[in-house]
Amino acid sequence: MLGWTVSKAGGLGPVARLESTVHGTEKTWLVVRFLMLGAANCATFASNAADFQRYAKKPSDVLLGNLIGFPLANFVVVVIGNLVCASSQ
Numbered sequence: 001m002l003g004w005t006v007s008k009a010g011g012l013g014p015v016a017r018l019e020s021t022v023h024g025t026e027k028t029w030l031v032v033r034f035l036m037l038g039a040a041n042c043a044t045f046a047s048n049a050a051d052f053q054r055y056a057k058k059p060s061d062v063l064l065g066n067l068i069g070f071p072l073a074n075f076v077v078v079v080i081g082n083l084v085c086a087s088s089q
Helices: 002-009 026-049 051-053 061-086
Strands: none
Touching: 002 061, 026 051, 026 061, 051 061
């Protein structure tokens, strides 16, 4: 999806190069809001953790995957999603 939208748009587009129009406390509250949205996403994952743990040989086997894999996977999805949106403007 990322490669297709960037090639169709001829680049990332102007959205990726725009400066922030939000400053001060409004920017702070936006950061807090999106941190809470990220926490809600993590809570959904945590409620489904038992589904992943039932296949482990011992309960501690899932810790490394959950601590590294989940944040990394979310970061990759967020970056690709933002780049696709920026290039499709």
